[in-house]
Amino acid sequence: MNAHQPTVLIVEDVPALAASYSAFLSREPVFVHTVSNGAEALAYLERRPVAVAVLDVHLPDMNGLEILHRIRAMGAPADVIVITAEGSVKLAVEAMREGAFDFIVKPFSKDRLVVTVRNALEHRRLSDRLEEVVEQSGEGPPGRLIGQSLAMQVVYRILRSAAPTNATVFITGESGVGKELCAEALHKLSKRKDGPFVPVNCAAIPKDLMESEIFGHVKGAFTGASSDRKGAALLADGGTLFLDEIGEMDLGMQTKLLRFLQEKTVQRVGEDNLRRADVRIVCATNRDPQAEVMAGRFREDLFYRLHVVPLELPPLRERDGDVLLLSRHFLELFAKEDGKALRAFSPEAEAVMLAYPWPGNVRQLQNVIRSMVVLNDGDVVTLDMLPKTMWSRHATPPAPAPQAVQAPPQAPPPATPLAAAEIRPLEDVIRCAIEGAIDACGGSIPRAAAALQVSPSTIYRRVEGWRTGELPK
Numbered sequence: 001m002n003a004h005q006p007t008v009l010i011v012e013d014v015p016a017l018a019a020s021y022s023a024f025l026s027r028e029p030v031f032v033h034t035v036s037n038g039a040e041a042l043a044y045l046e047r048r049p050v051a052v053a054v055l056d057v058h059l060p061d062m063n064g065l066e067i068l069h070r071i072r073a074m075g076a077p078a079d080v081i082v083i084t085a086e087g088s089v090k091l092a093v094e095a096m097r098e099g100a101f102d103f104i105v106k107p108f109s110k111d112r113l114v115v116t117v118r119n120a121l122e123h124r125r126l127s128d129r130l131e132e133v134v135e136q137s138g139e140g141p142p143g144r145l146i147g148q149s150l151a152m153q154v155v156y157r158i159l160r161s162a163a164p165t166n167a168t169v170f171i172t173g174e175s176g177v178g179k180e181l182c183a184e185a186l187h188k189l190s191k192r193k194d195g196p197f198v199p200v201n202c203a204a205i206p207k208d209l210m211e212s213e214i215f216g217h218v219k220g221a222f223t224g225a226s227s228d229r230k231g232a233a234l235l236a237d238g239g240t241l242f243l244d245e246i247g248e249m250d251l252g253m254q255t256k257l258l259r260f261l262q263e264k265t266v267q268r269v270g271e272d273n274l275r276r277a278d279v280r281i282v283c284a285t286n287r288d289p290q291a292e293v294m295a296g297r298f299r300e301d302l303f304y305r306l307h308v309v310p311l312e313l314p315p316l317r318e319r320d321g322d323v324l325l326l327s328r329h330f331l332e333l334f335a336k337e338d339g340k341a342l343r344a345f346s347p348e349a350e351a352v353m354l355a356y357p358w359p360g361n362v363r364q365l366q367n368v369i370r371s372m373v374v375l376n377d378g379d380v381v382t383l384d385m386l387p388k389t390m391w392s393r394h395a396t397p398p399a400p401a402p403q404a405v406q407a408p409p410q411a412p413p414p415a416t417p418l419a420a421a422e423i424r425p426l427e428d429v430i431r432c433a434i435e436g437a438i439d440a441c442g443g444s445i446p447r448a449a450a451a452l453q454v455s456p457s458t459i460y461r462r463v464e465g466w467r468t469g470e471l472p473k
């Protein structure tokens with residue numbers, strides 16, 4: 001038996017018939033197993049994956065239709081071919097209604113059985129594939145997140161595992177990678193999804209207002225406190241409190257936050273009462289939290305309380321083709337908003353976007369597309385519509401490419417003067433340098449262009465010229 005071959009289960013109580021059906025299928029790439037009654041068939045189906053079951057409707061212990069019904073009820077994914085006696089078309093119709101894949105009327109030829117089994121196998125294969133696709137799409141990005149890269153799949157898995165728990169999630173990542181969007185997705189995946197999601201940007205709140213912002217205050221607690229205020233912790237009761245840029249919180253406030261985490265009670269500024277707040281905390285920083293602890297800027301005890309489920313968001317440059325998914329999404333969104341016809345990117349524009357390192361991550365990409373849409377018309381985004389800094393020779397070099405970036409493929413000075421016969425046409429030398437750079441950069445023209453310190457369009461023009469025989473002047 002080949003473990004990769006699909007199993008065909010033959011359910012037939014007459015040994016001679018079972019043997020001949022088995023022989024009919026002997027040249028097919030399947031594993032055939034034979035049983036002689038319904039009970040054995042069901043027991044086998046329960047233990048082993050069966051692709052196709054060939055089922056005689058007249059069995060000693062059970063009616064074929066009953067077996068069919070039970071196969072469907074147990075959720076076995078087998079396609080069932082029912083064998084009926086001549087003249088029992090009614091039974092065949094009933095079997096089809098019960099979910100059989102096809103029926104064969106006795107007596108039948110080898111070809112009839114082989115063709116029907118092949119059809120069923122193909123049907124099974126397509127159904128399995130469809131299920132796989134549906135399953136995968138169910139595992140797509142949570143919330144409003146966009147991206148299918150492997151790096152983001154890891155993030156989605158952590159979000160999905162952490163979501164149903166109450167554990168604090170500590171998100172790290174460069175600015176603009178989508179930390180807040182992840183916190184929101186986690187909330188939406190959690191049991192608290194119908195409760196509030198309250199984000200607090202610790203970097204945007206003046207130091208002396210932070211306590212009141214998070215824990216609230218009563219009227220008259222300080223100058224300017226003209227009315228009672230609930231504060232983010234009480235507002236997030238039953239939901240999630242997202243503390244963004246937690247690295248910006250001063251040590252005094254960190255102590256108060258630690259107390260809140262330990263006691264789960266809130267004391268508003270200017271009030272003695274303690275109020276309970278059932279809150280899940282998610283926090284984020286674009287600093288290195290461990291380094292902050294070492295430097296004495298972040299309380300170690302608070303860090304360990306918060307750092308229960310660490311989630312590191314990868315920078316955009318490490319997310320394979322997500323740049324294009326995000327670009328297309330933002331292009332569609334902004335073009336619609338602005339009533340523009342821009343619908344797609346030219347291959348050159350896409351190549352440059354893929355090669356660009358995006359130091360400001362998704363936020364920068366969003367801004368680039370936003371302003372590009374405002375400033376341009378037409379239906380295709382071309383290279384010149386993108387900021388020149390992304391593709392000109394002064395651009396930040398794209399993500400590290402193999403050797404080529406560190407060692408631009410300029411011809412090293414010859415150790416000895418060239419003999420006249422060794423001199424090659426300049427165009428050959430250029431072609432050799434360009435093709436060498438493209439190879440060294442894994443086929444990426446924008447990266448090769450950065451390494452050669454020319455714009456990608458120079459290379460595109462040359463490559464096109466070699467193809468058509470018309471070299472650029």
Ligand SMILES: Nc1ncnc2c1ncn2[C@@H]1O[C@H](COP(=O)(O)OP(=O)(O)OP(=O)(O)O)[C@@H](O)[C@H]1O
Pocket residue numbers: 144145146147173174175176177178179180181182244286326362363366
């Ligand atoms: N994977 C993504 N899919 C769709 N949009 C995204 C994604 N990641 C980020 N964004 C968008 O990019 C912008 C920046 O994201 P967000 O504010 O979540 O980043 P951040 O890491 O919290 O930034 P900061 O460190 O500056 O606070 C937002 O408009 C957000 O909607």
